[in-house]
Amino acid sequence: MTINVTTLPSGLRIVTHSMREMETVSLGIWIGAGARNETKAEHGISHLLEHMAFKGTTRRTALAIAEEIESAGGDLNAATSVEYTSYQARLLAQDSGLALDILADILTQSTFEPAELEREKGVIIQEIGEALDTPDDVIFDIFNDAAYPDQPIGRPILGTPETVSSFDAQALRHYLQRNYTKGCAVVAAAGALDHQRIVDETAARFDSLPATSTALPPATYRGGDVSMKRKLEQTHVVIGFESASYNDPTTYAAHVFSNVVGGGMSSRLFQEVREKRGLAYTIYSFQWGYADTGLFGFYAAASAKDVPELTSVALDCMVQTALSLTNEELLRAKAQAKVSLLTALESPAARADQIARQMLAFGRLVSREEMVERIDALALEEVRAAGLAALRTTPTVAVVGDVKKAPRSQDVARRLAGV
């Protein structure tokens, strides 16, 4: 396995991981901007831009984009998140030049034809409807909004039917010009590839992307309550707290804490809530790092009548982990983290995503050895402290379904007082 990084004269970085025995390559361009970079009036425009990238350029119609890549047997995917937007192709190694040509074309020469734009807004309004119909999607949207109210980091990535309907080509260009900059972009590839060939094929292709970009707006975690009354079989609950950003020295401790709380079958949440009490089928914890903030919490779906007991047991699990994490649990979480790192290395698509995000987040690659070293070095006290730090922030409580017996943020805070 060989990893290479090249910075072009334009400032665009190229990072590749050549994996022998693979016959396909996963490659793309990652932009260090997403929903978080939107102004209030731009809510949803990052995601609309990602859709519109496939809707025609000065050189290719939307149909030609789809046909060229699929005629080579490949596929194109794109994703918009809070801090990143990615455009990724998977295809035979011999066709990497085609993929890069299409990626450069859609990022620098999109035409945003009015008729295409209107139709795509309609498609996104359907996508918003789908998310609203999916309880375990919509609950995270309202949870984020309650954690970071009135801030782009907390707003749903898809936007609202109203904001999406309001955008024109000018607004898309304005957002693109501000955020899709060479310094905030990384071309990454993993699988069957030759680094120099990828560098040559990238060459001057993205040169017309702008050079400078504006800073990320800071985020302020607040917490509080949000609920959505729905007639459902289950009540869906997310309770969370502010935790480590990925730039924080405690980020590894925060991840291990979350894994012990609710990462696997042997985790405390799984054992106490599902195995001992049979209260839920799905229950897990999460730790998401952003550039300057982070969120830790758990999600569960249960019968409305069981939500009070489930909440109480889950909060106890969190507190007990922070107070009495055992060495055995720590060793288990470390072993799981290390095998997960290996597994991520084995898939070209996941690996390209990993190295691209590392370059954008840290300006360098973080080797598996370094990650393993940091995980191995974690002491019990550090992991407990990371948990305690989160549990001492204001709780964010989101509920979807029958909300009558739903927990409230202040009840959660009261229960955690003194921890």
Added chain:
Amino acid sequence: MTINVTTLPSGLRIVTHSMREMETVSLGIWIGAGARNETKAEHGISHLLEHMAFKGTTRRTALAIAEEIESAGGDLNAATSVEYTSYQARLLAQDSGLALDILADILTQSTFEPAELEREKGVIIQEIGEALDTPDDVIFDIFNDAAYPDQPIGRPILGTPETVSSFDAQALRHYLQRNYTKGCAVVAAAGALDHQRIVDETAARFDSLPATSTALPPATYRGGDVSMKRKLEQTHVVIGFESASYNDPTTYAAHVFSNVVGGGMSSRLFQEVREKRGLAYTIYSFQWGYADTGLFGFYAAASAKDVPELTSVALDCMVQTALSLTNEELLRAKAQAKVSLLTALESPAARADQIARQMLAFGRLVSREEMVERIDALALEEVRAAGLAALRTTPTVAVVGDVKKAPRSQDVARRLAGV
């Protein structure tokens, strides 16, 4: 890459794919029985048994099972489908023996303790609730039931709260004894492994599984209508037909037909429904083969007011593909199928699943070369004929959401008359 097959004296087959450069192995046992093997009174027992396998054996408590595998950094997964049940572990190569010991233990020594059984029934009733709350899950459950009414192949895999509640340890043992037989089981592994070591570690471990098994009950496709009125943002629609089983000589043609209709961004459904008309965010076609039958159809979610137009356009796409499939489309679908095969080969978990299912379905491994040859050999006429054959069967129409303007099976049949 080296593939090996060994049949133990007991009749149990072991198939492995050694992949260099991998550090982890994905291995497990696949049983050639699933929901389809249930009697009416057993509805949901395959899935309950899969859950109960993790709930304690004569040698290990449920907690010990989770802790042993996760202390090695690994994880355990299981899945129940219509014709298969699988138990799969992912962990470091050095720990394959541990995984096989646990897998054999849970399949041959489970105790089905009454208290554990009662709790797990509660967990599954929660899982049923989650599925009911997820429109794009529940629609396929009701679709299958309408396609194969009053038959185990058509019943929801999870069972109903009533049937799940009714099972005891005796019922589980009875189902297990009838279906978890050595001749219907395959141990498969892919990734970092040594075939002989896997054979030695499997050794006599599964010998107490019974030897013979009963035949699969035949399936009779019928078709018709089913709908579920729900207050949702979108109306979800599945329209399908009977198509090729995986044992049918036309199975490759049926898969290619489905891909041309709605497999990718350049497919007819995606272009006509989403790109040209903006009627849906999600629309795709499917071709599922079973041992003696198969289903072809499409799924879409759209505004209720657009469902009639969407249905009409989608049916036209299907008919036009069957009547006027172009050579260019065929070549594109062939290229996509071939790259997909390569991609599937690259992931240990997917690869283990693929070789296990091939052994169960065909009694032999089907090489990538053989699959590519069969795809390359497909003529336009064969693919059109596979599509026509499906479109001439009785339509199955399933709708969830606002069902007022929903299509009916007889309207679909009328529209397709004469094709």
